[in-house]
Amino acid sequence: MSRIGDTLKALKGSGSKALIPYIMAGDPSPVATRQYVLDLEAAGADIIELGVPFSDPLADGPTIQRAAERALNKGITLRKVLRIVREIRKESDIPLILMTYYNPVFKMGIESFIKSAVSSGVDGVIIPDLIPDEAEDFIKQARLYGLDTIFLLAPTSTPERIRKVVKASTGFLYYVSITGTTGSKLSIEKTMKDTLHSIRDVTGIPVAVGFGISSPKEASAVAKMADGVIVGSAIVKLIAQGKSIKHYVKSLRKAI
Amino acid sequence: MNSNSGNYPDSKGHFGQYGGRFVPESLMPALIELEHAYAKYKKDRTFLNELESLQKDFIGRPTPLYFAGNLTALVGGARIYLKREDLCHTGAHKINNAIAQALLAKRMGKTRIIAETGAGQHGVATATGAALTGLECEIYMGSEDIRRQSLNVFRMRLLGAEVTAVDTGSKTLKDAINEALRDWTTNVRNTHYVLGTVFGPHPYPLMVRDFQSVIGREARKQILKAETKLPDCLIACVGGGSNSIGLFHAFLKDNIRMIGVEAGGEGIKSGRHAARFAGGSLGIFQGCKSYLLQNKDGNVLGTHSVSAGLDYASVGPEHCYLRDLKKIEYTYATDTEALKAFEVLSRTEGIIPALESAHAVAEGIKTASSMPRNSIMIINLSGRGDKDVQEVARIKGI
Numbered sequence: 001m002s003r004i005g006d007t008l009k010a011l012k013g014s015g016s017k018a019l020i021p022y023i024m025a026g027d028p029s030p031v032a033t034r035q036y037v038l039d040l041e042a043a044g045a046d047i048i049e050l051g052v053p054f055s056d057p058l059a060d061g062p063t064i065q066r067a068a069e070r071a072l073n074k075g076i077t078l079r080k081v082l083r084i085v086r087e088i089r090k091e092s093d094i095p096l097i098l099m100t101y102y103n104p105v106f107k108m109g110i111e112s113f114i115k116s117a118v119s120s121g122v123d124g125v126i127i128p129d130l131i132p133d134e135a136e137d138f139i140k141q142a143r144l145y146g147l148d149t150i151f152l153l154a155p156t157s158t159p160e161r162i163r164k165v166v167k168a169s170t171g172f173l174y175y176v177s178i179t180g181t182t183g184s185k186l187s188i189e190k191t192m193k194d195t196l197h198s199i200r201d202v203t204g205i206p207v208a209v210g211f212g213i214s215s216p217k218e219a220s221a222v223a224k225m226a227d228g229v230i231v232g233s234a235i236v237k238l239i240a241q242g243k244s245i246k247h248y249v250k251s252l253r254k255a256i
Numbered sequence: 257m258n259s260n261s262g263n264y265p266d267s268k269g270h271f272g273q274y275g276g277r278f279v280p281e282s283l284m285p286a287l288i289e290l291e292h293a294y295a296k297y298k299k300d301r302t303f304l305n306e307l308e309s310l311q312k313d314f315i316g317r318p319t320p321l322y323f324a325g326n327l328t329a330l331v332g333g334a335r336i337y338l339k340r341e342d343l344c345h346t347g348a349h350k351i352n353n354a355i356a357q358a359l360l361a362k363r364m365g366k367t368r369i370i371a372e373t374g375a376g377q378h379g380v381a382t383a384t385g386a387a388l389t390g391l392e393c394e395i396y397m398g399s400e401d402i403r404r405q406s407l408n409v410f411r412m413r414l415l416g417a418e419v420t421a422v423d424t425g426s427k428t429l430k431d432a433i434n435e436a437l438r439d440w441t442t443n444v445r446n447t448h449y450v451l452g453t454v455f456g457p458h459p460y461p462l463m464v465r466d467f468q469s470v471i472g473r474e475a476r477k478q479i480l481k482a483e484t485k486l487p488d489c490l491i492a493c494v495g496g497g498s499n500s501i502g503l504f505h506a507f508l509k510d511n512i513r514m515i516g517v518e519a520g521g522e523g524i525k526s527g528r529h530a531a532r533f534a535g536g537s538l539g540i541f542q543g544c545k546s547y548l549l550q551n552k553d554g555n556v557l558g559t560h561s562v563s564a565g566l567d568y569a570s571v572g573p574e575h576c577y578l579r580d581l582k583k584i585e586y587t588y589a590t591d592t593e594a595l596k597a598f599e600v601l602s603r604t605e606g607i608i609p610a611l612e613s614a615h616a617v618a619e620g621i622k623t624a625s626s627m628p629r630n631s632i633m634i635i636n637l638s639g640r641g642d643k644d645v646q647e648v649a650r651i652k653g654i
Contacts, residue, residue, distance in 0.1 A: 055555040056425065056541065058434045059280045059441070065424055077553040102278055103540045107554030129278045129540070133268060154282035156444060161284055179282050180442040 003095040003123045004148050004171040007046055008206045008227060017223040017256045018172075020208055021249060022049040022099065022232030024067035026076030027239060030084045034091075036245065041094045043246045044253030049126065049230065052081050052100035059128035061183035063233040067240065078104040078113070082120040089121035097124040097150065097171075105138075114141045124148030124171045132168035139168055150174050153199065155191045162199055172206040172228060173199060177213065183233030186212035196225050216255035223256035264577065269458020269544075272580060274573035277457040278540050279437070286444045291459045293364045298466065303363065310355055311470065314388070315345045317352075319471075321478035321634070326604040327621070334489065334627035336620060337482075338607070338637045339475045339503060348610060348639030349471060349499045350381040354450055356467040358385030361448035368392040368443065371450040372436040374401055374429035374495075375564035376408025377610075377639060378452030383417035385450070393417040396435045400427040401564055408643060426558050429568050433542050453496025454572035457543035461573055468502030475634055476506045483632055489513045489623060492636035493615040494586065495530075495565050497572035499638035508583060516575060517619045519561030520588035528560035531588040532571045533579065539570070546573045562591035562651070563611035563644075589618040597621060598641065598648065610639030611648070 011018050021040050025033050037048055053071035057064065078100060085096055098117065105113045105127065117125065125147060130138065132151055142149045148171030153162060156179055166173065177192055178184055192209070199207055209222045210230030219229045231252060238245050269275045277287060297303040311317040320340045328336045341349040354371070361369050369391050373379030379395040386393030395412050399421040402409055412419050425431040433456075440449040454461045454468070479487050490507060492500035494516040504514045521529030529535060532547040539548030541556060549557040549569040561567040578584045589597070594611055597618035602608045609617055613636070620635040627633065641648075 056430065056434055058437045058542065061438075062424070069425075072555065077555075079553070103548070103550065103556075104554035106538075106540050107550065107552070128280050129543075131277060131279065131281055131284060134276050134278060152281040154280070156282055156285045158285055158288075161281065165281065176280075176282060178442075179444050181438045184442065 002146065002148050002171060004047060004097070007095050008172060011046060012206070012227065017226070018046040018208060018228030019044055019253050019256060020047045020049060020228050020230040021045050021235050022051060022230060023239060024051040024053060024064065024071050024236055025081040025084055026053065026071040026074055027067045028070065029074065030080065030087070033084050034087050036239065037088050037094070038092060039246050040249055041092055043249035045094065045249060047095040047097060049097045049099050049232070050081060050085070052078050052098055052104060054101040054104060057101060059181055061181040061233060063183045063237050067236045078108060082116055085120040085122055095123045096121065097126060098122050099126040099128070102127050102130045110138050111141050114145050114147050118145045118147050122147065124150050126150045126152070126174060128152060132164050135168060152176050153195065155179055155195055157195065159198060163202055166199065166203040166205065169205060172208050174230070175199070175207050175209045175226065176211045177209050177222070178211055180211065182211050184212050186214070186218050193225060216251045219252050220255040229256055265458065265462055269462065271574045271577035274546050274576040275458060275461055275544050277543065278545065279457045279543050280441055282441045283444060286440070287457055287459070289364070293360060294459055294463050297360055297363055303359065307356055307359060315351050315355065316343060317470065318474040319343050321475055321482065323482065324605050327601065330604055331621050331624045333629065334624040334631040334633040336624055337479065337632065337634045339471060339634055341471060341499065341636060341638045342607070342609065342613070342640035346381050346384050347642065348377045348381070349468060349502060350378045350452060351384065352470055352502070353452065353464050353467040353498060354378065354381035354385040355388070357448070357450040358382070358389045358391060361391060361450070362389045364448060366391070366446055366448040368394070368447045369450050370394045370396065370436050370439050370447055371452060372396050372429065372432035373452065374432070374567060375643060376401070376405040376412065377565060377643070379419070380408055380411050380415070382450045383412040383415035386417060387415045394439065395419050396422050396432040396439070398426070398428040398432050399423045401429065404564065404647060405643065429564070430542070430556065437542070453498040454501050454574060455496040455542065455544065455570065461544065464498050465501045465505060465574060468498045469505040471499065471502035471636065472504060472506030475503060479632065479634060486510055487512060487632040487634045488627065489515065489631070489633040491515045491517065491616050491620045491623065491633065493517045493566060493612050493638060494571060494575060495568050495612060497575045499636050501572065501574060503634070503636040504584060514584045515619060515623065516584050516586045517615045518586060518588040519563060519566035519615060520590040521560040523590055529588070530559040530561045530567050530569070532569070533586040534588055541570045544573050546570050546576050562594060563615065565610070565612040566615065587619060589615040593618040595648065595651065607637070608641035608645070609637055610641050611644045613638045
């Protein structure tokens with residue numbers, strides 16, 4: 001089993017939920033990103049998502065769009081993010097996931113990216129604009145090299161889509177809590193509970209929920225229904241303001 | 257509605273290796289719903305009757321196929337015909353697609369339509385469709401384009417649409433599409449996204465092509481009537497590629513030379529252009545796999561063209577496929593060449609073309625001059641130039 005799978009299994013064994021923070025790699029600098037990862041781990045994160053900046057992040061809201069613009073202006077590329085991961089791996093074994101749009105991966109070459117990601121110490125990838133229907137080759141290569149492929153489900157997902165996404169996913173499933181972009185306002189609808197139930201009906205794979213979770217109170221409510229809670233924009237905002245993230249992440253940890 | 261679709265795209269929207277669906281999972285149910293609704297209504301007689309009636313009485317179809325005698329005499333080669341899409345209601349071919357999608361949205365029970373726009377033509381067409389069908393309408397437009405096209409912004413607002421400025425990225429068309437996709441992801445349950453060209457995720461490239469292919473079906477009949485034979489050459493400009501596919505599609509089995517003209521901007525070497533075939537490579541952008549202007553790290557490059565409607569980093573996937581099959585050839589016209597053609601057509605024929613269409617006219621003049629005098633060329637005059645007059649005056653320092 002992968003580092004991600006092991007972590008989630010251990011958490012489940014002890015009856016706790018995974019805290020999965022997201023930060024934009026290279027914002028404000030590669031050195032800062034390495035330090036933030038270490039800080040997040042110390043504050044109680046279980047798995048960390050590193051965003052790869054892209055020129056056209058169509059699944060992201062304004063907070064992460066601006067973080068991507070800042071990172072791109074600093075010259076951060078997919079290859080540089082992999083270099084940051086190698087640096088982090090010298091000091092930490094925390095499971096790391098890249099969240100990247102598909103074109104940078106496609107441009108690098110699918111196999112070349114997967115080999116390089118795995119050898120750098122990446123455990124899984126989330127590609128918001130790659131659906132399982134178009135990911136046959138990607139999934140095949142990822143299985144071959146042992147990289148987890150985390151696909152997304154949404155409140156609009158039909159039973160047919162759920163089955164398809166479940167089949168393509170390893171590590172965990174990413175349930176998008178709202179129809180909308182990252183950082184939108186969360187509403188814990190009945191839909192979330194119902195969809196999570198229908199996911200659980202077809203799979204035992206852990207489900208983490210993200211998009212729109214910002215307060216410890218929301219994190220706590222979501223944690224009651226899911227195996228993990230993903231928080232991105234709220235942390236990225238603190239980083240943009242130059243504020244410390246430790247206190248906030250600790251409060252999330254406590255809440256779930 | 258379309259008899260020439262051949263064996264593509266496949267069921268997942270692939271034109272050979274191009275096309276497909278590269279979107280957030282949240283949109284998949286909406287795309288599948290749209291695909292099914294389109295498959296149903298394109299065979300629904302009541303829907304088609306309503307569309308045909310609006311094409312005739314509202315849009316003003318069939319548009320004329322005009323023999324440009326003065327231009328032909330000036331060039332001294334092929335007999336040049338202009339397909340007058342500039343005479344469509346709202347001034348460009350964009351309305352063919354916008355009205356059809358608005359009708360479809362209404363049939364699908366949606367209460368709101370959204371669209372992106374660059375120069376404003378598709379935004380105006382969509383706002384018009386919304387006014388006609390009684391749907392709520394929001395148009396996304398880059399703040400840079402809003403500044404350049406203030407008249408069209410006013411037109412959209414007059415038609416009852418809300419125009420939302422997009423202030424991210426390059427503040428132009430591609431950013432407006434990102435924002436429209438974000439809106440659609442958020443409001444997918446009651447909203448239909450009226451994508452303006454043969455681009456994006458399946459079924460848009462197929463559906464928009466079908467809605468625009470009325471241009472070529474009419475032109476084919478009209479030229480047979482006027483000349484009792486098929487043309488030797490067809491020319492159209494290519495931004496996303498909807499007016500060109502619209503003209504070319506009915507002629508694909510006829511072995512006719514077809515030329516798509518991209519925006520050469522300040523020249524390929526300058527890096528300031530939107531010639532995807534001349535300067536791009538295979539990539540994945542805004543929902544589909546196609547040729548893309550990108551850097552070595554897979555980030556999308558800024559583009560440039562004097563014409564906002566051609567100023568886009570990628571091109572419809574069917575174009576890539578037809579290029580591989582050698583059915584269509586692609587070239588480009590620079591800003592300077594397009595501006596010259598803009599003036600030539602205005603003076604010789606009394607027709608002010610859109611700057612987009614002026615790219616096709618520029619290539620048409622070049623190609624026609626080397627063709628025999630009894631040969632025939634059709635240029636798609638995709639839009640009228642009123643919207644560009646102010647910008648051209650600015651460029652000329654008037």
